[in-house]
Structures are given as structure tokens and as C-alpha cells.
Amino acid sequence: MKIIGIIANKKLEENKVIFRELIKYLKKIKKNAIFDKNSYKAANCKKFYSKADILKKAHAVITLGGDGTVLKTARLTPKRRIVPIITLNLGTLGFLTEFDKKNLFSNLNRIFLEKSFIIDYRRLLRVTVYREGKKEFTTIALNEAVINQGNFARLITLRTEVERRKVSIIKADGLIIATPTGSTAHSLSANGPIIHPQIEGILITPICPTGFSYRPIVIPNDKQIRVILETERRNEDASDIGLTVDGQIIFPLKHGDIIKIRKSHRTFPILRMKDYWYYKSLRNKLGWAG
Secondary structure (H helix, E strand, C coil): CEEEEEEECHHHHHHHHCCCCHHHHHHHHCCEECCCCCCCCCCCCCCCCCHHHHHHHHCCCEEECHHHHHHHCCCCCCCCEEEEEEECCCCCCCCCEEEECCCCCHHHHHCCCCCCCCEEEEEEEEEEEECCCCEEEEECCCCEEECCCCCCCCCCEEEEECCCCEEEEEEECCCEEEEEEEHHHHHHHCCCCCCCCCCHHHHHECCCCCCCCCCCCEECCCCCCEEEEEECCCCCCCCCCEECCCCCCCEEEECCCCCEEEEEEEEEEEECCCCCCHHHHHHHHCCCCC
16 A cells, blocks of 8 residues: 545535645655645645546545545546545444544554555446437435435336246335445435445335335345436426436436446455444444434
8 A cells, every 4th residue: 555545525624634745654654645625725735636537546535524535535436446435434423434533553554564454345236327219317325226206206117027927016205226335315314224334235214205114125136226216397497307416416307217236346445444344333333322
């Protein structure tokens, strides 16, 4: 790990002290740091790289921010390179992040000097929208893809298929298709189950369905899901019904659109300490007693 990429959120100004300490530390252990647009000025560097280029060039990447920064980085995961992501929480909850400011440098010593760490490979989803037989949009997701009614408080009708076979036609506020990683995000708020990240599944969670029989379901992640939008508005507005990916990307949907979701061939490698225990993380970040 000679070249270390730095990907930061836009609030780095609020964390200048820890950032400068990090730069000094990397120089001390003879690592070459490359910076994104949000961090190069604070590092007194004249050049910055796009996040995608950092992931192509760096041997490891340190993200500075919260879960949002991690999610943005995940969508740029290279196809054929494994770049461990060291996640430093400078946000609030930081469910996806491994480190905080308190023990940052002792943990970095364990990573860079003692080589004592593990890689936690997280599954990604490939999300694609087809309109009248043509591909309109595609991206990857670490947490989830959400189809919902947007600005209007009206039910929408969605046909769900697995391997092109009908599962249900549901009237609801929306539908969440999540990875095990995303099971502790939006889906959890919709009464979906928590799924351990090592389980090879995809979670389908309805949002406020009209029928009490509709419940979240976990399917094997080697199956493809198709969701067909059957709702048709009289005066269809582009902002009415939409697809939201990881809470960050929004794509407007129209009647008849087909949203295909499958397991991505890529995985997102989060660097963890060897004593990382998923259940302890749940207890701490969800505020479970005991």
C-alpha cells in the first residue's frame, strides 16, 4: 500500500485538524497521498483527481465523511481491481464506517505497520431501467434501490417478478430492493429484517402496502428481479414517481418502465480490524441495550 487515495465530503473544513494530522502521519510512514476535489486544497496540493481515477491509481483509499461518502465511493468500484476502503466517520451515525477520530492513528498503525486487518467484501446491486425496450439508466448500489411515489401522496401499482415469473402485483407507497448491507438502512425503517452481510440474498420490502399479507421477502442473490411500473398518471409529471438509488441518485419513472435488479459482479472491499464483530456494530449503532 504505497499510494493512498483520499476521498472526502464537502464538510472537510469542519475537520481540518484531524485531516492535517492524517496527512502528516501518511508522510511519516512514507505513503504517497493523492487527493480528490474536496481535499486537495486543505492538503496544500496543487492537483486533484476524480474519485474514479483515485480508485484506479491508489493501493488503498481513505474516505473522510459519513455513510454518504462511502456510498458514493462504492458506486465507483473498479471492475477488476481490489482497492481496500478505510472508512473514517466524520458524520453522524456512520453505520458503514469502521473508524472514528478517537482511535484513528492507533488503528492506522495496525493497518500499515502491523498489516493486521481483514477485508469485508460487501455485495453490490446492478440497477437498470428499460423504457420501451431500450436501456435508459444503469448504476450500481451498495444499499438499495427504492421505487416510490415522489411528490404526490398516492399509491402506485407495481408488478414484481423473479426470473420473469410473477411474484405479486402490489399497491403501496413504494418498494425497496436492498442488499444485506442496505437491510439496516431504508428497509429497516419500513419494518424490513436485518440480514447479515455474509448472507447471499436480496431483500424486497414493500412500503406501506394496502394488503396486510404483503411482507418483506429475501430471495437468493443469483436471481434477477424485475419491477414493472403499472401506474399511469393522467398528467404525468417527471418528478411524480421515481427510482432512488442509495438515497443519492434519482431517476424519474414512467408508466411501463421495467426496473431490473440483479447482483453486481463487483464487490465493495471495506477494510476492518481483525477484531471486528458485526453484532457489536449493530448493538452500538442501533442503540440496543446491554
